[in-house]
Amino acid sequence: MLLSVQDLTLARGGVPVLTGLGFTLEAGQALILRGPNGAGKTTLLRCIAGLQSPIGGAISGAEETIAYAGHADGIKAMLSVRENLQFWAQVFGKGDIAAALDSYALHPLADRLAGTLSAGQKRRLGLSRLLVTGCPIWVLDEPTVSLDVDAVSMFAAAVKSHLATGGAALIATHIDLGLEAEVLDITPFRAHADHYSGTSDEAFL
Numbered sequence: 001m002l003l004s005v006q007d008l009t010l011a012r013g014g015v016p017v018l019t020g021l022g023f024t025l026e027a028g029q030a031l032i033l034r035g036p037n038g039a040g041k042t043t044l045l046r047c048i049a050g051l052q053s054p055i056g057g058a059i060s061g062a063e064e065t066i067a068y069a070g071h072a073d074g075i076k077a078m079l080s081v082r083e084n085l086q087f088w089a090q091v092f093g094k095g096d097i098a099a100a101l102d103s104y105a106l107h108p109l110a111d112r113l114a115g116t117l118s119a120g121q122k123r124r125l126g127l128s129r130l131l132v133t134g135c136p137i138w139v140l141d142e143p144t145v146s147l148d149v150d151a152v153s154m155f156a157a158a159v160k161s162h163l164a165t166g167g168a169a170l171i172a173t174h175i176d177l178g179l180e181a182e183v184l185d186i187t188p189f190r191a192h193a194d195h196y197s198g199t200s201d202e203a204f205l
């Protein structure tokens with residue numbers, strides 16, 4: 001088992017969002033998170049990525065094993081596409097960025113400043129980052145936003161290849177990615193918010 005989540009209770013901005021949530025993630029497994037807008041998918045993924053703490057329950061296996069791609073692309077505008085990947089490869093101690101460029105058809109854009117890319121191209125670069133981390137668990141929040149049909153296929157292929165080599169993925173998405181994946185609907189775990197503090201307790205909104 002790569003990741004285990006037990007009896008988790010989460011809040012956002014002081015408001016309870018989810019309670020009693022548990023699941024496991026095995027090597028080779030993709031788990032798709034579903035739930036309506038505001039259900040708490042992003043809150044859960046942020047928690048697993050270590051950006052905020054749960055108010056109850058336990059997460060184990062997440063420490064150094066997670067690569068997180070949230071709503072922001074996480075790219076550096078003043079570096080080229082190649083330099084962005086080289087930067088992340090160095091951070092994670094990996095050398096080879098060719099496979100990442102290949103997977104998202106980024107070779108023709110390799111020398112472009114990332115800040116000059118289109119939204120979908122930026123998203124492709126942001127997702128290609130996952131491939132140079134070497135992290136076994138990918139935690140992805142709406143990864144296909146801005147992607148065209150071909151790019152969604154590139155993403156699905158990258159996930160399949162990651163799973164085939166013993167990785168795992170936890171993905172919040174509203175679309176069908178064509179993956180053989182289990183679905184976890186978090187709706188039954190919604191907490192009843194009976195108070196609102198009116199303030200946010202987060203360092204990073």
Ligand SMILES: Nc1ncnc2c1ncn2[C@@H]1O[C@H](COP(=O)(O)OP(=O)(O)OP(=O)(O)O)[C@@H](O)[C@H]1O
Pocket residue numbers: 012013014015017035036037038039040041042043044200202205
């Ligand atoms: N920074 C914040 N401060 C206070 N409340 C927040 C904050 N961000 C989100 N919330 C609230 O927390 C709840 C869960 O939001 P979250 O973003 O986790 O939902 P989601 O399932 O990812 O939604 P979506 O499908 O719209 O992306 C919502 O009620 C939302 O309004």
